[in-house]
Each structure stands twice: as structure tokens, then as C-alpha cells.
Amino acid sequence: MTLRIVHLLFIKVLLPEVTWCQDVPVDISQSLSVLIQEEANIRSQLDADLTALAQTLDALTNLQNNVTCGCPGRRPPVAFSATLTNEITSLGTNQQVPFDKVLTNVGGAYDSRHGEFRAPYDGTYEFSVSLYMRGARWAGLEIVREGVAVSKVRTGDGSEYTMAGTTVTLALRAGQDVWVRHIDESDSNAIDGETFPTFSGHLLQV
Structure with missing residues (x-):
């Protein structure tokens, strides 16, 4: 044709x-x-x-x-979860805890080398941390935003194994960092690993 x-x-x-x-x-x-x-x-x-x-x-x-709901300001999902695999026996005051085994890292905002999460964009995020301790000692951890503690957890007992956790919701600006550190009130410079302690977070909304 x-x-x-x-x-x-x-x-x-x-x-x-x-x-x-x-x-x-x-x-x-x-x-x-x-x-x-x-x-x-x-x-x-x-x-x-x-x-x-x-x-x-x-x-x-x-x-x-x-x-995609057609929502203005919609962003891709962000979520991570990491555990501590090994016991740390030489934690100093306010020392950062590197949760080394990454289970989930949607969006790639968590850096396992340093145990830090960096917000990819402005929004409301939720974070949680858990702590596991053997008997006869206790220790504490805190969630930190840009160097300022925003939530703490501590646990321990004279003879029993114990575990505790805390969760906090934070408004972050793009580029702000969140991590976990050893608190100075601990009577031990060690925390147990074996993947019991966890550090997790995810984006709630932008």
C-alpha cells in the first residue's frame, strides 16, 4: 500500500x-x-x-x-534493620555501636561500617534499638540524633540474662544522622552480640 x-x-x-x-x-x-x-x-x-x-x-x-497515590512529595520507601553479631568488650563512654549485620537496607540509607543512618530526605522516621545482657552486669544504649541523645535503654541483672528495647519517632531533615552509642551510666564496658541486639528504622511519612 x-x-x-x-x-x-x-x-x-x-x-x-x-x-x-x-x-x-x-x-x-x-x-x-x-x-x-x-x-x-x-x-x-x-x-x-x-x-x-x-x-x-x-x-x-x-x-x-x-x-503511587498521586501524592505530592511522595518518596521511595526507606527501611533498615541491623544486628550486632559479636560481643563488644571494650566500649568507651559515648562510643558508637556498629550494628554490623544488615538484614534490610531499603533505600541504602544505613551505613554498617559506622552503624549510622542518614536521612535521604526530610520526613518523619521511627527508630528502635534493643539490648541483650548476660547475668551479673548491666549496660545501656541510647539513640542519638546529630550527637544529641533522644532515647535510652538499659538492662541487666545480678544473675539472669536480660533484654530490653526502646523506640522513638523523629522528624529529620535530609542529611541528618542517627546512630546508637554506649551510655556513660553503664557499669560494664561490654555488650553481648549473637544477633540479639538490633537497630532498626524506617520512614513514616514525608
């Missing part, structure tokens, strides 16, 4: 004007008329296809907005 249209255009452009005079044979005139009509039909079909394509694109856009 395309070759026939090209052929028609070639005839219309390159043949002398005389070929369109009244002495053109009837069969040629009829063939040209058929080609012209076919070209018009093709153009009409292309216009219809373009309209249908635009409608499909609009439908897909609406579907995407529904899936």
Missing part, C-alpha cells in the same frame, strides 16, 4: 501538468482516483490510531497515579 502511495506522489509531482488534462485515458484517471482515496483512508486510519494511542497513554498515566 505504501509503494502505491509513493507511486502516486511521483506521478503528481514529476509528470507534466498536461497529464492531468482532459485527454488522460479514463482507466488511468480511475486508477489515480482509487490511489488518492486509498491514501485518504490510510491517513484517516493513522489519525484514529494516534487518538487511540493518546487515550491509552492517559489511561496508563492515571493507573500510575492510582498505584
Whole structure:
């Protein structure tokens, strides 16, 4: 069909004007008329296809907005969880605790090398930390935002194993850091690992 249209255009452009005079044979005139009509039909079909394509694109856009709620300021999810695998026996005052085994790190905001979470964008976040201690000693940890403690947990007993935790909700600006450190009220410079202690957090809303 395309070759026939090209052929028609070639005839219309390159043949002398005389070929369109009244002495053109009837069969040629009829063939040209058929080609012209076919070209018009093709153009009409292309216009219809373009309209249908635009409608499909609009439908897909609406579907995407529904899936993502179409909310202004929507951001990808952020969530992490890490555990402490080994006992630490030489914690200093206010020393940062590196929760080394990463279980979840959606968004990549948690750095296991230093045990720090860095907010990728402004929003409200929730953090929790748990602490596990053997008998005959106690210790404490605190969640820290930009160097300032915002929540503490401590546990211990004269003979029994103990475990405790705390959770806090924080408003963070993009780039602010949150981590866990050893509190100075502890009577021990050690905390047990074995994946019992955990440090977790996730984005609630932006």
C-alpha cells in the first residue's frame, strides 16, 4: 500500500501538468482516483490510531497515579534493620555501636561500617534499638540524633540474662544522622552480640 502511495506522489509531482488534462485515458484517471482515496483512508486510519494511542497513554498515566497515590512529595520507601553479631568488650563512654549485620537496607540509607543512618530526605522516621545482657552486669544504649541523645535503654541483672528495647519517632531533615552509642551510666564496658541486639528504622511519612 505504501509503494502505491509513493507511486502516486511521483506521478503528481514529476509528470507534466498536461497529464492531468482532459485527454488522460479514463482507466488511468480511475486508477489515480482509487490511489488518492486509498491514501485518504490510510491517513484517516493513522489519525484514529494516534487518538487511540493518546487515550491509552492517559489511561496508563492515571493507573500510575492510582498505584503511587498521586501524592505530592511522595518518596521511595526507606527501611533498615541491623544486628550486632559479636560481643563488644571494650566500649568507651559515648562510643558508637556498629550494628554490623544488615538484614534490610531499603533505600541504602544505613551505613554498617559506622552503624549510622542518614536521612535521604526530610520526613518523619521511627527508630528502635534493643539490648541483650548476660547475668551479673548491666549496660545501656541510647539513640542519638546529630550527637544529641533522644532515647535510652538499659538492662541487666545480678544473675539472669536480660533484654530490653526502646523506640522513638523523629522528624529529620535530609542529611541528618542517627546512630546508637554506649551510655556513660553503664557499669560494664561490654555488650553481648549473637544477633540479639538490633537497630532498626524506617520512614513514616514525608
